[in-house]
Structure formats: C-alpha cells, structure tokens
Amino acid sequence: MCRTLATFPTTCLERAKEFKTRLGIFLHKSELGSDSGSFGKFEWGSKHSKDNRSFSEDVLGWRESFDTLLSSKNGVAAFHAFLKTEFSEENLEFWLACEEFKKIRSAAKLASRAHRIFDEFIRSEAPKEVNIDHETRELTRANLQAATAACFDAAQGKTHTLMEKDSYPRFLKSPAYQHLVAQASAAASSASSCSPAEPSHT
Template sequence: MCRTLTAFPTACLERAKEFKTRLGIFLHKSELGSDPASVGKFERGSKHSKEGRNFSEDVLGWRESFDLLLSSKNGVAAFHAFLKTEFSEENLEFWLACEEFKKIRSAAKLASRAQRIFEEFIISEAPKEVNIDHETRELTRTNLQAATATCFDVAQGKTRTLMEKDSYPRFLKSPAYQDLATQAVATSASPSSCSVAEPFHT
C-alpha cells in the first residue's frame, strides 16, 4: 500500500493525478454522472445526504468530520477514488456493503448476503480482505451461524475506525483534496456557485 507520495509507484501517482484532475473538472462543471455500483446504492439510500447543498459547500463539509464525509454522496465517491490510489478501497466497500446489508428484511436474503459479504471481505485470503484482527474475524464467523442485521457490526465498526484514524486524515491532506477545497472556497464566494451537484462516477 502506498503510504507517502515518495513511496507511490508511477501507476499510483498517475491515479492520484487523475483523481485530482477529475475532481477539479467536476467542481467547475457540477454536471456529474451517478455511480451504478455499491457507492451509488449507498447514495440513494442515505437519509443524511445534504441534497440541498451545492458542490462547494459539500466539499468543504468533508473536512468537518468523517461522518459528514460518509453522509455526502460526492464525499463517499471522492473518498473511494482516493482509497483506490492507496489500494485500500476494500475498507470503504465493506462498510458500504454492511450499510446495504442492514436494510435487508428477508431472513433468507439476509443469510445469503451475509455469506457473500463474509467470503468477499472477511475470510482469510478473501478477494477484498479487510484488515481486522483474528478475534473479530472469528466472532463474525460465529455470528453468521444465525445471521441478523447486526452480525457485521463489530467488524464494520473496526473498519470504520481504521478509515477514520488512518485514511481519512491522509485524504484531507492529499494535494487533490487541498486543491479541491481551495477551489471550493473560491467558488462558494462566487454568485455562480448556487447549482446543486449530482453524485459523480468513480
């Protein structure tokens, strides 16, 4: 995983540059396409999204708290794009999958989806294995024996804490976000900054 700018391989730097360029373009155009993947699903389901805020206000809100970032449709997509440059997007994808999982009402679907999430993110050597301790992994495995909407709560909580303490500060300090925030400050002071942004594709 890329931890510092100097440690980034060329491909990683190119992805970071693409993220920065893409967000800059989105800020000016405010014409953003929706993400059909899990991020998009979360956006539609989030009751906390600030639908009435324009893009500049939204961007500046991301640095206020991790909760505000996660409650923003554009914030989730931007953070996801950043995590891709660090090859750690599985953490957010797992968190989002858990949010969707909690909405399932059918017991049969709950059990089936729980198994898929476990195999995709939790089990050792999973395709998108998240960084959790052995005890949490085993607790989650036990919870799946009688799957409920809360069976991933401990693992989700630990993954969220990891993102908040580790990835989120780096996201805020990244050149991409710093430049975006600077542009947002300038744009929010402009009369043309009143349009409401739509979620963008990552």
C-alpha cells in the same frame, strides 16, 4: 432552473457552471488515481446542488468529520477514489456493503447476503480481505450461524475506526482534496458576491 439561480446575474451563473465543469474534469484527471472510472459516481445532480453555494459547501463539509464525509454521496465517491490509490478501497467497500446489508428485511436474503459479504471481505485470503484482528474475524464467522442485521457490527466498527484514524486524515491532506477545497472556496465566495441584492422597501 431554480428561482434562486434565476435571480443571479448571468456572469455569476457562468462562474458556477464553469466551476462544475472544471470539477468534473478534475475528478476524471485527478491525481487521486489513474483510474478515471473511479469517479464515475461523483455527480453534481440538482438534488445534491441547487446552486453554487450548496455543492461547494458539500466539498468543504467533508473536513468537518469522517461521518459527514460518509453521509455525502459525492464525498464517498471521492474518498473511494483516494483509497484506490492506497490500495485499501476494500475497507470502504465493506463498510458500504454492511450499510446495505442492514436494510435487508428478508431472513433468507439476509443469510445469503451475509455469507457473500463474509466470503468477499472477511475470510482469510478473501478477494477483498479487510484488515481486522483474528478475534473479530472469528466472532463474525460465529455470527453467521444465525445471521442478523447486526452480525457484521464488530467488523464494520473496526474498519470505520481504521479509516477514520488512518486514511481519512491523509485524504484531507491530499493534493487532490486540497485542490477541491480551493475551488469550492472560490465558488462559495463567488456565490456570496453574486447574491441578488435585497429588494428595497422604501
């Protein structure tokens, strides 16, 4: 247990623990989707939440901007579950695949992975075909002739914009996220009220 938590009254620690437990249950039974496994990657590990305040701020931070949501492992998991209810999870999965693709340093692996991503998300009738225009699709196809880390940039940008302007606002308004916000706000207030008093120097 970190020192900050060690100084909290036991009742406050119990409230923090209860929030995390309720959040986990909610994520598996949420109206975000019937597939309980969709939240499998949504975990409140110690490296993500050292105390009640940090993990509640993570949830509340998702509404600041779409990029803030994407920068949160938990946020991505929750957003992915929401997209599954709209049958549009392929957009996020493609965006994430592109992010991983950019980290590849081997030219051979880059070319191989580029073709797999194209076949899975870009080509017509692909199993997880993303919603992009014909021009962008053909540009991406041409880029595969000499695959580089940037060959999916145009298509990735299109899906990012689509999610940011379309799916993201609906996610923020969804009952499931609003429920999370309510719980996170309560947890933040609890952490604030339970903060140990400053030691007296008199």
